[in-house]
Amino acid sequence: MKVTVYNCREFDEKELFLRYEKELGIELVLCADAPTLENAHLTKGSECVDIITSKITRELLEAFHNNGVKYLTTRTIGYDHIDLEAAKEFGIKVGNAPYGPNGVADYTVMLILMSIRKMKRIMERTNIQDYTLAGIQGRELKDLTVGVIGTGRIGRTVIQDLSGFGCKMIAYDLYEQEEVKQYAEYVPLAQLFAQADVITLHTPLTEQNYHIIDAKSIATMKDGVVIVNTARGALIDSEALISAIESGKIGAAGLDVVENEFGLYYYDHKSDILNNRELAILRGFPNVTVSHHMAFYTDNCVETVVRDSLLSCKLFVEGQENPWEVA
Ligand code: NAI
Numbered sequence: 001m002k003v004t005v006y007n008c009r010e011f012d013e014k015e016l017f018l019r020y021e022k023e024l025g026i027e028l029v030l031c032a033d034a035p036t037l038e039n040a041h042l043t044k045g046s047e048c049v050d051i052i053t054s055k056i057t058r059e060l061l062e063a064f065h066n067n068g069v070k071y072l073t074t075r076t077i078g079y080d081h082i083d084l085e086a087a088k089e090f091g092i093k094v095g096n097a098p099y100g101p102n103g104v105a106d107y108t109v110m111l112i113l114m115s116i117r118k119m120k121r122i123m124e125r126t127n128i129q130d131y132t133l134a135g136i137q138g139r140e141l142k143d144l145t146v147g148v149i150g151t152g153r154i155g156r157t158v159i160q161d162l163s164g165f166g167c168k169m170i171a172y173d174l175y176e177q178e179e180v181k182q183y184a185e186y187v188p189l190a191q192l193f194a195q196a197d198v199i200t201l202h203t204p205l206t207e208q209n210y211h212i213i214d215a216k217s218i219a220t221m222k223d224g225v226v227i228v229n230t231a232r233g234a235l236i237d238s239e240a241l242i243s244a245i246e247s248g249k250i251g252a253a254g255l256d257v258v259e260n261e262f263g264l265y266y267y268d269h270k271s272d273i274l275n276n277r278e279l280a281i282l283r284g285f286p287n288v289t290v291s292h293h294m295a296f297y298t299d300n301c302v303e304t305v306v307r308d309s310l311l312s313c314k315l316f317v318e319g320q321e322n323p324w325e326v327a
Pocket of ligand 1: 155296
């Protein structure tokens with residue numbers, strides 16, 4: 001069987017693809033670029049196509065179909081970049097390749113610790129051999145209340161991880177999970193805002209929770225509250241966040257995601273003037289740690305998505321039960 005792989009990254013994926021090609025006995029066509037009508041000919045003779053988040057349009061699906069493709073797997077959790085209706089029409093089944101929640105959960109715990117221990121300031125000082133102590137006193141997690149918004153795969157794992165630190169934990173979700181209750185108490189959102197010293201976000205972005213952290217909700221929070229966001233940028237109103245950091249209402253923030261990051265993150269913009277003022281301001285604060293939406297990015301995650309995307313192709317072609325098939 002043959003699989004055409006698009007967006008194959010040289011620096012971290014290629015070696016894994018070559019290894020699993022041998023282990024699973026699959027013939028691979030590796031292409032570094034995103035799929036286009038111009039390079040769709042690479043799928044000729046392949047039963048399966050392996051992609052990431054580039055848009056998969058009706059035209060592309062038609063081209064894949066004409067080349068004999070029957071299965072499309074995406075090395076991501078989400079699959080809303082694929083025209084599923086067109087895929088169905090052309091008889092192409094779709095699968096995803098989710099990775100575990102631990103990478104993002106670890107990263108969240110790290111951002112919480114970095115924020116309460118003022119790690120950005122400490123690192124900046126050591127870089128210039130400023131070994132003074134004034135202004136870098138931290139707080140201990142065991143003395144704090146952590147509020148977790150969203151107790152799905154990642155939020156739940158964060159709660160389990162934090163349970164070893166001895167902090168009090170409160171949680172909010174539309175749906176309560178029994179296993180969370182041994183570590184955290186579910187409370188109404190208003191109570192979470194009012195009582196948490198650290199608030200960490202783990203929900204998808206929906207119409208309902210767009211700017212869930214805004215001027216109004218911030219006003220109800222404790223002075224010096226720490227905000228951590230490894231979920232989606234638009235859960236936080238950046239302008240309101242900036243004002244609250246300037247006033248001292250928010251004591252620190254750890255942001256792996258920001259509003260309007262699309263097109264910025266994952267590219268080298270060293271020499272560019274960027275059009276995201278909020279990001280520039282947030283990056284400049286000594287108490288805000290910003291990273292470029294890479295909480296997921298671990299060796300385990302990359303290997304899992306490469307391996308499982310190929311395994312799902314194999315199961316599909318062999319007509320076996322395929323746990324990764326989603327449409
Ligand atoms: P999940 O689907 O397992 O859990 C999401 C939880 O949020 C569910 O329990 C759901 O009931 C809850 N929820 C949805 N809307 C809500 C609302 N309005 N108020 C309260 N709770 C609500 O999702 P998972 O895998 O835990 O991911 C959480 C977030 O992390 C998502 O936004 C995802 O996009 C993001 N993420 C970020 C990554 C990164 O690298 N920074 C990597 C992977 C995911």
